[in-house]
Every structure is written in structure tokens, then in C-alpha cells.
Amino acid sequence: xxxxxxxxxxxxxxxxxxxxxxxxxxxxxxxxxxxxxxxxxxxxxxxxxxxxxxxxxxxxxxxxxxxxxxxxxxxxxxxxxxxxxxxxxxxxxxxxxxxxxxxxxxxxxxxxxxxxxxxxxxxxxxxxxxxxxxxxxxxxxxxxxxxxxxxxxxxxxxxxxx
Amino acid sequence: xxxxxxxxxxxxxxxxxxxxxxxxxxxxxxxxxxxxxxxxxxxxxxxxxxxxxxxxxxxxxxxxxxxxxxxxxxxxxxxxxxxxxxxxxxxxxxxxxxxxxxxxxxxxxxxxxxxxxxxxxxxxxxxxxxxxxxxxxxxxxxxxxxxxxxxxxxxxxxxxxx
Numbered sequence: 001x002x003x004x005x006x007x008x009x010x011x012x013x014x015x016x017x018x019x020x021x022x023x024x025x026x027x028x029x030x031x032x033x034x035x036x037x038x039x040x041x042x043x044x045x046x047x048x049x050x051x052x053x054x055x056x057x058x059x060x061x062x063x064x065x066x067x068x069x070x071x072x073x074x075x076x077x078x079x080x081x082x083x084x085x086x087x088x089x090x091x092x093x094x095x096x097x098x099x100x101x102x103x104x105x106x107x108x109x110x111x112x113x114x115x116x117x118x119x120x121x122x123x124x125x126x127x128x129x130x131x132x133x134x135x136x137x138x139x140x141x142x143x144x145x146x147x148x149x150x151x152x153x154x155x156x157x158x159x160x161x162x
Numbered sequence: 163x164x165x166x167x168x169x170x171x172x173x174x175x176x177x178x179x180x181x182x183x184x185x186x187x188x189x190x191x192x193x194x195x196x197x198x199x200x201x202x203x204x205x206x207x208x209x210x211x212x213x214x215x216x217x218x219x220x221x222x223x224x225x226x227x228x229x230x231x232x233x234x235x236x237x238x239x240x241x242x243x244x245x246x247x248x249x250x251x252x253x254x255x256x257x258x259x260x261x262x263x264x265x266x267x268x269x270x271x272x273x274x275x276x277x278x279x280x281x282x283x284x285x286x287x288x289x290x291x292x293x294x295x296x297x298x299x300x301x302x303x304x305x306x307x308x309x310x311x312x313x314x315x316x317x318x319x320x321x322x323x324x
Contacts, residue, residue, distance in 0.1 A: 023220050023298070032289035036223040041305055045207075045216040054207040054216045056244055056280065056302055058185050061198040082218055084300050086248065086276075114248075116300075118218065127194035136185070136276075138246050138300055140218055143203055 002106070002158040004070075006092055009109035009117070017095045017107075017123045019043045021084055021116035043118035046080040047142035055143040059083070060136050061128040069157040070094055073103040073124040075150050079142035083128065084116030086136040092129035093117050094160065106158050124152070164268070164320040166232075168254055171271035171279070179257045179269075179285045181205040183246055183278035205280035208242040209304035217305040221245070222298050223290040231319040232256060235265040235286040237312050241304035245290065246278030248298040254291035255279055256322065268320050286314070 007013060011020045019042065026039040047054045073096050085091050091111050096103035103124040111117065118140075119125050128137060142148060169175060173182045181204065188201040209216045235258050247253050253273050258265035265286040273279065278299075281287050290299060304310060 021218060021220070021300075023222065026220075031221070032223075034224075035226075036221050036290055038301075039220040039222070041217040041219055043218040045218060045302075047216075054209075054302070055203040056183060056205040056207060056246075056278075057203055058183070058188075058201040059193070059198050060185065060201070061194075062196075064197075084218075084248075086246075086250075088248075088250070114298075116218075128198055138183075138278075139200075140207075140216070140302055 001156065003161055004106050004108045004158055005161055006108040006110045009093060009111045009115050014109065014117065018120040019118040021082065021118060022114060043082050044080065045140055046121050049078040050146040052079055052142040052144035054140060057139045058136050059128055059139050060134060061130040062134060063130045063132050065131065066160055066162045068160045070126055070160055071157045072151055072153045073126055075122050075124045076148045077122045077150060078146050078148040080118055080121050081141040082116060082118035083137045083139055085113055086138060088113035089135060091131055091135060094126035094129065096124040098124060103152055108160055163318065165323055166268050166270045166320055167323055168270040168272045171255060171273045171277050176271065176279065180282040181280040183244065183280060184276060205244050206242065207302055208283050211240040212308040214241055214304040214306035216302060219301045220298050221290055221301050222296060223292040224296060225292045225294050227293065228322055228324045230322045232288055232322055233319045234313060234315045235288055237284050237286045238310045239284045239312060240308050240310040242280055242283050243303040244278060244280035245299045245301055247275055248300060250275035251297060253293055253297060256288035256291065258286040260286060265314055270322055
């Protein structure tokens with residue numbers, strides 16, 4: 001069985017899949033007469049295809065633990081999708097390259113509790129993987145007509161191990 | 163001096179200023195083969211005027227404490243602006259009705275650590291008011307050209323008291 005070990009999530013390692021939403025290393029400027037700092041435009045919200053509009057939702061994810069068998073991936077061909085954890089706890093991000101319309105190479109990351117991600121349009125990713133306890137995530141994605149969900153069940157699962 | 167005491171934040175009380183982003187009382191459905199619940203479309207992101215696009219940022223707000231004198235309001239004539247706290251701690255929301263282009267009646271709310279708000283377009287509001295400690299907020303607002311900021315300094319401050 002294919003085994004994947006999650007690596008720490010960094011902007012560089014994740015760049016081909018989308019953006020890491022974090023203040024570390026982000027461009028910022030002071031606002032509100034010095035009372036606040038704006039870490040600016042950390043993720044591009046790309047949801048306008050076929051009349052889509054951006055929406056803010058909250059996903060409440062049940063926890064999992066390692067080892068975990070990855071059996072499927074999904075992707076959203078019309079839009080980006082951003083997740084930010086509201087628990088302050090680490091979580092797992094699992095993505096795959098595209099190989100002629102199917103998930104190809106799998107990569108896994110441990111995101112800290114102060115890291116979100118924005119999956120770029122059409123990037124294969126596993127649904128939310130919270131660790132240890134139920135975690136809420138703030139989500140910015142697309143609402144609208146059109147077929148924005150593709151799922152692909154793997155012929156053989158891929159094992160996520162620490 | 164005008165004195166305002168913050169009330170608990172509820173969807174009903176806040177409705178004329180925008181949306182409360184919270185799971186309590188929100189429409190939801192199960193996703194990801196039962197592994198997660200989606201509290202769906204909690205806030206409308208209204209940023210498209212004059213070619214604007216949605217962006218995700220993080221604001222880091224210095225704390226304040228009560229009593230606090232409200233000396234100014236701001237508003238964004240081209241777009242909504244959403245804030246969600248990442249600390250799990252209560253914070254303050256201060257808004258005003260519009261009175262012929264100036265802030266009119268002032269209302270203040272205590273938001274819990276699991277409540278965000280989405281100010282509707284052109285709603286007068288005070289900049290972020292974190293309590294007790296520095297708090298990060300996830301922000302969804304507009305990036306783009308155009309004059310999207312109006313500030314109004316009050317002739318006489320308005321005191322916020324617990």
C-alpha cells in the first residue's frame with residue numbers, strides 16, 4: 001500500500017496546490033490609526049465562473065487519527081475553496097496532482113492551528129481531516145448553479161501515517 | 163455624554179446592519195459521507211461593485227477595555243466586510259444607523275468568541291474592538307480600485323460602558 005507521511009505545511013511546499021492562509025511571512029500594513037495590522041489579501045477567491053458568487057460558511061468536521069486510509073479525492077472545477085481552523089489546533093491537508101483527470105501523486109501536510117489553506121480551482125483534495133476532536137472551519141467558497149464537484153474513488157487506498 | 167451599553171449579539175438585533183456568522187440557528191446539511199456538517203452560506207459577500215474582487219485577509223487587533231470613548235465611525239460604500247474572531251474570546255461590535263450621510267443612532271453588541279459579523283455595504287461601524295488581549299480576525303472584504311472608505315469623526319464622543 002502506498003504510504004504518505006504528512007510534512008509541515010509551508011507556502012513553498014503548497015504553492016502548486018493553492019495558498020497557505022497565515023500571517024507568518026505575509027505582507028501587512030497598519031490600519032485603524034495604529035490599532036490593527038492588516039495581513040493583506042492572503043488568498044484569492046476565484047468563484048465567479050458560470051455566475052458563481054462567494055459565500056462564507058462554517059464546516060464542522062468530525063475528527064480522525066493516524067494511520068488513516070485515503071480512499072477518495074474530490075475537486076471543484078469551477079472555484080477555489082478556502083478553509084481556516086477555528087480551534088487553534090493542528091489539522092491535516094491532503095492533496096494530489098492531476099494525472100489525466102484522476103488524482104496522481106499524493107502529498108500530505110500538517111497545518112498548524114494558525115494556518116488555513118485555499119485550494120486553487122480544480123485541485124484534488126481530501127475532505128477535511130480534523131485531529132483528535134471536532135473542529136469548526138470557516139470556509140469561503142462558491143455558491144451557484146453548475147457542476148462544481150467531482151469525486152474520484154481510488155483503486156487502492158493510500159495510507160497516511162505519522 | 164451619550165452612553166451606550168453593549169447588548170448580546172443576536173441575528174435579530176443585528177439584522178438591519180448585516181449578518182451574524184454563527185452556527186447557532188443556521189441552516190445546515192451533512193457533507194463528506196457524514197464526516198462533516200456544512201452551516202451554509204452564513205453571509206453574503208457583496209464586493210463586486212466597480213470591479214472589486216473578494217479577498218481573505220487577517221486583521222490583528224490590539225485590545226481595548228471598557229469604558230471606551232467612541233470618537234469615529236467608518237463605512238465601506240462599495241462592499242460588505244466580514245470579521246470572524248480566531249481567539250475564541252468575546253469582542254465588541256459597534257454600529258450606527260445612517261442619518262443623512264452621518265452616523266446616527268449608535269448600537270453596541272458583545273459578540274461571543276464563536277460569532278462573527280458581516281457588515282452590509284455602507285453600514286457605519288467602529289473599527290475592530292478586541293477585549294483584553296490581541297486578537298486575530300479572519301476578514302473577507304473587497305480588493306480593487308474605487309473609493310471604498312468613508313470616515314466620520316463625531317462632534318462629541320459616545321461612551322461605551324459595560
